[in-house]
Amino acid sequence: MTTSLNAALARLDQDASLGADAGHVGRIARLRNGSASAEDWSAAATHLLRIDPAMALAVLEHALNTHAREATLHYLKGNALRMLGQAQAAESSLRTAIAMQPAHADASFSLAFLLREQGRMNALVEVMLDLWNHAPRTLQSDQRILFFLCECGRYADAARLLPALLAAYPDHVEIARRAGEVAMVLGQFEDAGKHLRRALALNPHQPSAWLRLAHTHRFSADDDPDLGLLRSARARTDLDADAQSAIRFALGKALDDLQRFGEASEVLAEANRNWRAARPWNPAAFLASVEKPLRPRAVAQGKGEEGVIPLFIVGLPRAGTTLLETLLSCDSAVRSRGELNWIDALAARLDDKADAATVQAAGSLYLRQLIQDDAPARVYIDKNPLNFRYLGLIAAMLPQARVIHLKRNLCATALSLWSQHFAHEAMAWSYSFDDIARFARGYRKLMTHWLAAPPLPIFELDYETLVSDPDTAIASVRGFLQLPAGSAPANATSTAP
Template sequence: MTLSNPVPSLELREARRLLSVDPCAAVAQARRAVAAEPGSLEAHFLLAAALRRSGDPSAACAVLAPLATARPALWGLHYEHGVALATLGQTDAAIAALERATSANAQSSLAWHALGDQLALRNHAEAALAAQMRVVPGYVGDAALADVAGAFFTRGDPRARAALWTRFGLDLNDVAAVRLLADVGMRLGHFAAVEPLLAKTVAFAPAFAPARFSLALALHRLERGAEALGVIGPVADAYAGVAMVVGLHAAIHMQLGNVAQAVAAYESVLPAAAEDSDLWHAYGHALRAIGRQSDAVAAYRRAIAIAPSCGEAWWSLANLKTVRFDAADIARMQAVPDAASANPADRAYLDFALGKALEDERRYAEAFDHYARGNAARKRLEPHDAAAHHRFITQSIAAFDAALFARAAGAGCDAIGPIFVVGMPRSGSTLVEQILASHSQVEGASELPTLTALARDLATANPGYPASISQVPREAFARLGRAYLKQTEVYRSGDRPLFVDKFPGNFLHSGLIHLMLPNAHIIDVRRDPVACCFSIFKQAFARGQAYSYDLEDLAHYYRDYVALMAHFDAVFPGRVHRIVYEDLVDDAESEIRRLLDYCALAFEPHCLRFFETGRNVRTPSSEQVRRPIFRDALDQWRGFEPWLGALIETLGPLARPVTDRP
């Protein structure tokens, strides 16, 4: 059997051309080539490749198996065979074939990446990482590939699509090529653009676990947890003992508030993955959410023992707020060299943890230095466009005017279920949610992504939003309200009639809330601006708070927040109930009674003993709300006052103490 004739037939040339364009047509041409040249290896190879790409991996394997045995030095045969086997879910056989491919051609990024995917499904995490991070042209860390992938995902550039094939050999009809490209895209943060590409691949090859896993991860990052759970289910069933799979499955459960299921998932796999620091770290998060603080501390400590330079694990321990590091802990963190992690985000976490440790020791200058360094690193990774945000606020104030609300009166959904707790992070919103969730009629649903997603969809459908809000048809507001209620059902577990959505950033959409759910309650939690802003500055948020990495950006963002909420106070007086955190600390019962009156709820004494309420809490304040109200956080910022000049100056009159303001 020859590789090809010196002068290939018309059918063979056409099969080559069609392979990456129309695999089904390529099958027909390859079959003609095989009939015309039964001894041609290339004709058989093209037939198998086309069969796999057109959705028939079993037939592809039938063609490839004898060829791979006969020609062990031809890496392409083994790559095709390995991916066909992987598409059928035959992991061990796929690994063997892909190892032959990488042995025959150590420069194939596709073969190495596909091999890594299969090794990961056998719990060989280190070998999988080594395979996928092998520095060859077109590997996931290749800057040239990242540039082309970025153009493809951000602009849908047809030239970029062509370059993926001509420069890197990535045929988007090849499920393994899609997996590699998706990996690059998600590393660049293009989750929304990656999702439809992966969804198409999963529909085409439902048993190809790497693509299904990758799609579930993208949906999880897009906060579409219910969809992610459905996608990951078959993989979780087929690979129940694989740490990577169990970890994602549990994280999705956490996202949906199914914390007990997440804990059970972690505990099912930890005995077999006792040295997996990431798994122990995630397990700690789940334990923390259900209030098992000592167990959470132990899990975080275990993660640190396995990976002493893991900044995120150190930060998770610090982020419990109730844990104090001792001198040995501080020394261990300070001993971690700057080069210990190639991930600058992880190094930033270590700086935030050191800041907390040194602050507890009253070593304020050193603590501030670490907070500043951590924030500077995060700012480089996630820059904030303060001017664009200010334009959004200015346009919102202009667009959501009294005339708009008058025209849209009665247009929204009349449900009374949601209670929105809005404001700035670190303002006391978790405490307010905990108080409300201690009432027999209210469920705490935590921070939901739903309203943000609906507002984003509304902006897509109405270019120029928020200025274009006046062009939205009246009937759209009721649809939005019903969509919000429907989409939040997945986050609710009880039968209480009211529920709290306490995503602070929903303040940006207070006007939209009023239009789509006019009977919903909106509670704005306000804290002393300097205390609030500096508490945000000290908090290493996972993502999405880019304004928090610079003190001046923070102050401008806070001023915009106050201006927007003042506007809504003016256009619909009394619609938003405001709670000042310091007042809640000083006279909890009076403020709680006011809060319940606003929500049309009868007073229940248990709301005063909110710290006894057993519920999952997944935000940074989880441990504080399990204690009675305390005063020790009110003036924590004062030790750092010498370094807060930019914050205080930019806040201007807002920086005056709460007690000095009307």
């Protein structure tokens, strides 16, 4: 018996938290005398994973000498290796477990999480679909796969599963709602409306379903059935506050479509007032970040992936980032990843004192999420507008990055923000014009700071120019990105009213 294994068993023996386990003493004895079952080794390793992955690995390597065909032991070994930062070996162990037991859901999800950390989204989808094909059809298993694919932004792949799920569970509210959400993302608005109405008929206490229903189409007639549905829902007294807020934002959107601006303003004012009263914005953290923006002293070395340009489109939300993203993405050399939340997450883990190795690792992690494992491109877009808060961090992690600062008339932006329901803590400032103005002052102050001594190349673009003269605007942006001259779109359709 190896020294490391003896140490692991001694740790198990001493761990007071196992004292309540009546079979603990007998299990340790079996582990020591060589008569332990695979279940004994699995129980020991599972406990050690919570306190010391290296000890768990020692136990598992010994166990696999006598139980090499036990899929769960390979799965646990993969988890130990993953926790120890040995990604390649972890992947090998997890794939071994899945090969032995294709319906091993925990091994499949552990591998999928590992692949997501590496930005290997296509490989992740293969693992999930393989599990779908082998796992027993149960509601819990099916939902787990569907929801994970949606969480990873793989809506087209999730859509492949929905016909079977809708047929098997026609009265399941979460599946109906998720089907509507997937259809919305894929631009299948008629199907989205059908699924969302079904979900609301099953359970009207669903804020997101009400909100999305209003965005499945532009309202053009007073007798639109969805308008009647929203008016009736507004009059109900049995729905919770979150659902009522969403209904009012949805109704406000419908009335605005119908150019009933007075009534729309009244409904939206009520919606904003109620939401803000329940969730007031605390500006302290944001204002502190404006006064002292995060900028690590250490800088990542090198230029990251050769020839790859991370492009950050920043500004106030509703300033036209989606329009610019759409126009740029017409070029196969440009790929958009939408609004990623990784920069915000990394900012929460780093500070000005982070060393070069930590900054480099953070940049590498982010690049993996940006580049992924699909067809290569030269420019990768992250259009999360609130990344303007972190340009110093971005410069430290990704010195090869570029920034487009998209500006729009503040009054138009404020009205657009006030008319939307974001239901997100980071957007708590968008529910009153006073809060919007305060946030905008901080945003302008911070952008003035960055522009005074740009940490990265920054290109400023007016939204109004992008809409009125998209050809010239996109040509200028392409020049900034050092992309070859190409034909810009002849017209632009704004998504930021």
